[in-house]
Amino acid sequence: MEFAAILLIAVAVIVVVTLAKAVRIVPQQRQDVVERLGKYKRTLNPGLNLLVPFVDAVRTKVDMREQVVSFPPQPVITSDNLVVSIDTVLYFKVVDAVRATYEISSFLQAIEQLTVTTLRNVIGSLDLERALTSRDEINRHLSGVLDETTGRWGIKVTRVEIKAIEPPASIRDSMEKQMRAERDRRAAILTAEGHKQSQILTAEGEKQSAVLRADGDRQARILQAEGQAKAIRTVFDAIHTANPSQKVLAYQYLQALPQIAQGSANKVWIIPAELTKALEGMGGALGGLSQMVGDTPAPEAADHASQVEREAAEAAQAAAAAAQQIHDEVRVAEAQATGGNTAKGLPAPEPVAPETLLTDPADQRERG
Numbered sequence: 001m002e003f004a005a006i007l008l009i010a011v012a013v014i015v016v017v018t019l020a021k022a023v024r025i026v027p028q029q030r031q032d033v034v035e036r037l038g039k040y041k042r043t044l045n046p047g048l049n050l051l052v053p054f055v056d057a058v059r060t061k062v063d064m065r066e067q068v069v070s071f072p073p074q075p076v077i078t079s080d081n082l083v084v085s086i087d088t089v090l091y092f093k094v095v096d097a098v099r100a101t102y103e104i105s106s107f108l109q110a111i112e113q114l115t116v117t118t119l120r121n122v123i124g125s126l127d128l129e130r131a132l133t134s135r136d137e138i139n140r141h142l143s144g145v146l147d148e149t150t151g152r153w154g155i156k157v158t159r160v161e162i163k164a165i166e167p168p169a170s171i172r173d174s175m176e177k178q179m180r181a182e183r184d185r186r187a188a189i190l191t192a193e194g195h196k197q198s199q200i201l202t203a204e205g206e207k208q209s210a211v212l213r214a215d216g217d218r219q220a221r222i223l224q225a226e227g228q229a230k231a232i233r234t235v236f237d238a239i240h241t242a243n244p245s246q247k248v249l250a251y252q253y254l255q256a257l258p259q260i261a262q263g264s265a266n267k268v269w270i271i272p273a274e275l276t277k278a279l280e281g282m283g284g285a286l287g288g289l290s291q292m293v294g295d296t297p298a299p300e301a302a303d304h305a306s307q308v309e310r311e312a313a314e315a316a317q318a319a320a321a322a323a324q325q326i327h328d329e330v331r332v333a334e335a336q337a338t339g340g341n342t343a344k345g346l347p348a349p350e351p352v353a354p355e356t357l358l359t360d361p362a363d364q365r366e367r368g
Contacts, residue, residue: 017053018053018054019053021051021053021054022050022051022052022053023048023049023050023051024044024048024049024050024051024058025047025048025049026044026045026046026047026049027046028046029046029063029064029065030046030061030062030063030064031043031044031045031046031061031062031064031097032044032049032058032059032060032061032062033058033059033060033061033062033097033098033101034051034056034057034058034059035056035057035058035059036052036055036056036057037055040059040098040102041056043097043098044058059101060097060101062094062097062100062101063094064093064094064095064097065093066091066092066093066158067091067092067093068089068090068091069089069090069092069108069111069112070087070088070089070090070163071087071088071089071090071112071115071116072087073085073086073087073164073166074086074087074088074116074119074120076119076120076123076124077120077123077124078123078124078126078127078128078131079124079125079126079127080127080128082128082167082168082171083168084123084128084131084165084166084167084168085164085165085166086119086123086162086164086165086166087162087163087164088115088119088142088160088161088162088163089160089161089162089163090111090112090115090146090157090159090160091157091158091159091160091161092111092150092155092156092157092158093155093156093158094107094154094155094156095154095155095156096154097154098154099152099153099154100153100154100155103152103153103154104153107150107153107155110150110153111146111150111155111157114145114146114149114150115142115146115160118141118142118145118146119138119142122138122141122142123138126138128167128171131165132165132167135162135165138162139159139160139161139162142160143157143159143160146160
């Protein structure tokens with residue numbers, strides 16, 4: 001009885017083991033290579049698969065997904081004899097599980113060695129400057145060589161990337177100095193260009209300002225000249241309209257004499273001895289002018305004739321007094337200049353009565 005139970009248990013164990021050997025479940029994106037008695041039999045696809053127990057065996061389980069592997073830094077010599085360290089990243093996928101299993105013993109190691117060899121060949125034909133700036137070209141070349149070689153292994157290289165290119169420390173220092181010098185040069189050029197543009201704009205502004213100032217000055221002078229011309233024309237028309245007499249003109253002349261004598265810059269005013277003759281000549285000229293324009297005053301000015309004559313008499317007296325005072329100052333100055341000795345100069349003019357300045361010289365000549 002006990003022997004039968006042991007036998008039953010042994011049979012159950014054998015059945016379980018046999019079923020485990022016969023049934024194989026393969027997950028998605030994986031293929032299993034099956035050998036029968038050491039020879040390739042078939043490839044198991046994802047899902048439920050049945051095998052012959054103790055006859056069929058799974059050789060390898062191949063992952064069909066795209067894989068990425070990063071290789072350690074590799075020292076590479078450039079064409080200008082500089083040793084640089086290059087890190088690469090490889091993307092690949094298995095497209096044929098049978099070839100990947102039987103064509104090469106370790107396809108990952110083979111891809112790594114092939115990448116290093118190809119990288120040294122490519123970088124060896126480039127100098128450092130071109131190697132640093134030609135990563136895309138290097139990647140395309142590596143991808144083409146690896147894809148062509150690994151195709152017979154059932155592997156597809158999808159992408160190769162150079163992760164880093166590290167030159168020696170001394171070369172990095174030199175490159176940093178070169179870059180700093182280049183940036184300083186560009187900064188100096190930009191500063192000079194900015195200064196140049198600033199000076200150009202400043203000169204243009206000064207030019208436009210000068211032009212505008214000159215134009216404004218010209219316009220101001222034109223307007224001032226037009227204003228003066230209108231003022232002179234207005235005064236001239238007013239004089240001809242008023243028709244002033246010779247006495248009024250003499251009165252205006254006598255009003256101007258004190259103003260000439262009161263100038264702050266007039267230290268000495270020389271009065272000629274022939275002042276009365278000059279005044280007589282001026283009166284004669286003004287009398288002639290009055291005869292030319294007509295000495296008859298305008299009707300509207302007749303009412304003020306007496307007032308004008310009084311003011312003219314007062315102005316004549318003031319002018320005569322001012323002339324006498326100036327003459328005395330001149331005599332004192334001459335005495336001081338000669339050291340007390342009276343110099344023989346021009347004879348003193350005869351005193352002029354204010355009434356004679358307001359009379360007509362032509363009448364005086366008739367009376368004489």
